[in-house]
Amino acid sequence: MSAQTTHIVGSSPIRKEGVAKVLGRAQYIDDIALPNMWFGATVRSTIPRGRITSITFDPAIPWHEFTIVTAADVPGENTIVHIAKDHLCLASTHVNHPNEPILLLAHPDRAVLPAAVAAVHITYDPLPAVFTIDQAEAPDAPAIWGDPDAPEKNLFKSYLMRSGNESQLDAIFAAADHIVTGEYRTGAQEQLYIENNGIIAEYSATHGVTVRGAMQCPFYVVHALQLVFNLPAEQCRVIQTETGGAFGGKEDFPSVIAAHAALLAMKSGHPVKICYDRAEDLAATTKRHPSRTRIRTAVSKDGKLLGGDIAFCLDGGAYLTLSATVLSRGTIHAAGPYRWPALRVSGKAYATNLPPHGAFRGFGAPQSIFATERHMDRIAHALGITPEDVRRRNLLAPGDRTATGQLVPQSGPDTVDMQHLLTRALTESDYHAKQARFQKENPTSPIKRGIGFATFFHGSGFTGSGERRLNSLVEIELTPTGQPQILVSSTEFGQGTNTILCQIAAETLHLPYDFILIAQPDTKHVPNSGPTVASRTAMIVGKLVERAAQSLVQSLITSGHLPHHYSADDFRHAALAYLAQHGPLKASVRYQSPGDIVWDDDNYKGEAYPAYAWAVYVAEVAVDTTTYAATCTNFYALQEVGKVLHPILAAGQIEGGVAQGIGFALYEKCVWQQGHMANNQMTNYIMPTSADLPPIHVAFEEIPSIHGPFGAKGIGELPMDGPAPAILNAIEDATRIPFNEIPLLPEDIFQRMTANGHTSGDPCVPEATA
């Protein structure tokens, strides 16, 4: 496919719901009140693991005013289903993490709930617990999840990805010029959407459950409610309200809070709202999986990768939730955009007694890419060549295959020239000159400056055969006003779903952008276009919208109502005439797997994703040897993302993702005490403010993909992957100290710099290379 000339796609119209947002009129869940609505609250465990021995209610509280729900009130299965059914809706006999829900309360007055929650006293018989990957995998670890006699305890899921001459790895390592090893760790990270999780639920015996609230994936919630209430899908209606940020944090968790609110609604006979405050949201909801990656590489003396053995591990928290799929994406992305003659990646996700970790932008890839990109610099330093050299000698080129065997086309759509991207990024960031200047100035300056980069890719859409399984459906209908209205379950939470899908429909239909409508995601009215995750909306759902629009216009043309060339007025008249003559018109299209996308789930071979976005990110840092604070002072983000549908939204996605990546690297630390997040406040969980961030320079290259509408690919998660390794590479450039664990806070830098015998004014000496 060659680049098409477009008018609406590629321009930057005003965001569809933008006027309501700037006026403050957009209705988020906590802005909505239903008649006779009550408020719900959750009584949670205070220990990481144990048997519940008693529950008592303080007589000072007038309990008759409250509705109280326990596991015994669950009409269906007491489970929140994601991948498996291990995750309880309400704990009854045992708890497996702090802040696990045990009991629910509802009352007409929101203000009385905190005291009531505190007046429910629960005692436990504690059991031994584990809090880290290292503890969970230890031979003498208590079995906290799964079969206690399994060969590997506490293991949620494992993958083994073998690539190239993997069976010859031992011989390759034995014969290699260099063996470079490293260990890399990343911490839990909070999504920190500014709107906390919240749901309002209603129940009626005839209509079943209706919930509305902040969420990414309405049909995930339907699926979860069906089990909890033992109801058919038609009696579990889910409506997404305006959602104040999500980033993965409203992918799986809304199923929990929706089930809780609905249980209270059923028992109380009132609509019930549960909106968490910040402390509860931070303590009880999902975070990014902490990771530990060990990499061993065989390298030739000129810096070519000969073989690799990567052990990628995630801490999944107490229940499986989405850990298997997070692990899958992380495992595949561990290979990075490189040629590996032989590679083994072992991925393992472990159970711990922390609250379940879940989806967060990047979904495992930021963790493994951090490790791989730090390791590429480690190889360079071990061999005495530059980080650029080591990339140049190993980057995938047209005609090469990724570690799963996916071909990078020689030319045309979906190819990429990473050498060119690297050259452009280093040139436009003035990398070489800055590096030389910093090296000259650093010895006499208390501020050590450095520059580093990361080269990486991110797959768009569900991994492997996921899109085939999702089998998404998209519809476009004609409204009574003769306008096309898009019907999808794909949700808007800031990233621009409403806008880009309307642009795609407008471009396809040759109609003005303002003429296109998009329905509120309400599972009673919209089809299941899949979850709004995995950088899939623009590419996968967008392509379906394009096809549905083509089908709609074809119906109007073949029925004789619309000429081949038409104006917006012609369209409206044709639509109204069609509706009058034939009744409603709805064009439906279902996902069709492209013939050349083949994935082998057992062996992790084939087309892992329909397409990848490719990027080179360059970071500049300043490390103050008086305060030991590291600051990112300049950032350059170059990416190839296929056709850019909306330049302002796209740049906004990159800038926002880079900001979260900077937070991941330098600011955001979850402090765990016996599995409880001790810093569950915005006061001491620190995200970057407007005064903390550097200038972020964003540049796009656009090689169209055959898989997306007008050549578009996914970009939502990509910018989360590159900042952390680029920044840590820059810090090593500045300090000559390899830091391999994030978040990297001033106290960590202080410890390493002073432990190495440095004082603030002394020049740093390179650590011995591996």
Place this chain on the structure above:
Amino acid sequence: MTQITLTINGQPRTIEAPPLKRLLDVLREDLHLTGAKEGCGEGECGSCSVLLNGELVNSCLVPILQAEGAHITTIEGIASNEKLHPIQQCFLEQGGAQCGICTPGMILATHHLLEKYPQPNLLQIQEGLAGNLCRCTGYTRIFQAVQQASKTPGTNSVPSPI
């Protein structure tokens, strides 16, 4: 309960509330002005920002007793009839609003900033908005919206009540 008289978006209002009830809750629950949002409840995120006698405050930290006789401007008082205020228009055009939850507070903080510095430099913008957290944008497009607003006539006006 205490009787409090104050002026909200130019209109005099009298309410009955416990003296320590937060201004944020009075706005949202008693007056049904839900534009101010609760993000943290402890004055860190700024999504509940309003102008109190022209000063930018976190309404989650203001007991209603302290607002006796005050003039309060919320996001609902920024637009004039159905016409967007220039700051709102600039946020729309520049992509300064993504999920929108911080937007009301951010617009009020911008209003306050431009009162203080009609032509702010980047550092003044960064520091002026540092009390308002945004998780979506990385702030870049917000800075551009503020810069555009500072060049737009009429930015420094708050409309008089209808």
